[in-house]
Amino acid sequence: MTQSLDAAMRGFQPALPLAVGLSGGADSTALLLACARQWPGQVVAFHVNHGLQAAAATFEQHCQALCAGLNVPLHIQKVDASARDGQSPEDAARIARYKAFSALARMETAQPAIQSIAIAQHADDQVETLLLALSRGAGLAGLSAMPARWQRDGIDYHRPLLAVSAADIRLWLAEQGATFVDDPTNTDENFTRNRIRARLLPALQAAFPQFRDTFARSASHAAQAQALLDEVAQQDWSGVCADGDSQPRIKQVQLLSRARQANLLRHWLKLTYQVIPSTAQLEELLDQVAACTTRGHRIHIKVGQGFVQRNGPGLAWYNP
Known part of the structure; x- marks a missing residue:
């Protein structure tokens, strides 16, 4: 109120x-x-x-x-x-x-x-x-x-x-x-x-x-839902990264649903690199992760001011 x-x-x-x-x-x-x-x-x-x-x-x-x-x-x-x-x-x-x-x-x-x-x-x-x-x-x-x-x-x-x-x-x-x-x-x-x-x-x-009150209530609901997604991302994070590593392992990411993959990768980029991908960039990254089934598959996608690329079994972001 x-x-x-x-x-x-x-x-x-x-x-x-x-x-x-x-x-x-x-x-x-x-x-x-x-x-x-x-x-x-x-x-x-x-x-x-x-x-x-x-x-x-x-x-x-x-x-x-x-x-x-x-x-x-x-x-x-x-x-x-x-x-x-x-x-x-x-x-x-x-x-x-x-x-x-x-x-x-x-x-x-x-x-x-x-x-x-x-x-x-x-x-x-x-x-x-x-x-x-x-x-x-x-x-x-x-x-x-x-x-x-x-x-x-x-x-x-x-x-x-x-x-x-x-x-x-x-x-x-x-x-x-x-x-x-x-x-x-x-x-x-x-x-x-x-x-x-x-x-x-x-x-x-x-x-x-009463729009100030109702809009504030909607924002509060969104914040609560986002907090829950952050908790899910933290739980998923422990399953896709080796101990002490900051690079999600592609095979483990693929075991998650697409929605949880998106939530995890968005969380990883923001937490580790302070980068927020656009919707189009994230969708392309998810498509490439899904297609990455061979050792030689290359991932190189612009995200923010840098690029997400495959680094052995995992994903890394770098700013050239």
């Missing part, structure tokens, strides 16, 4: 000290203000300057003024978030941002060290993420949308406002008399997420007023 910001914060119990990712926009401004009030002296702010737009200096100035008023230490990291070939600007910015958060957490001199980082994504962001996944034909991992809590580089990340709507956050800020910076790119409909926000969310609100 969607919540008020105050209710969401009452249920948020991170390990302290806590860092808040602060962009200067409405959502992160509200989160920092709420966290600083709830845990005075235990909160710092991390601001990442992506260097992608002229307004970046304005964001930074707002963050400096806000943190000075709250007596919250602010740490700023400038990054190069330029997209590489085949990478979306959003993906490039997200990757650069999380690398910066990890670097800032290691640099923070507070004792004890930063234990948790809070991100201000909210219920509308969750709906947009789910709709983006649907538009791309995503599987269960994509349809799970964003988790409320996860771990990265040994740090606990939290999204405490994931059940709070964007409108409720702005209403709460107005009640506090707090100011924030509007990102001009948020209205640029060249970005798919912005088109969803501007065109689809109002239509959903009119047709299905």
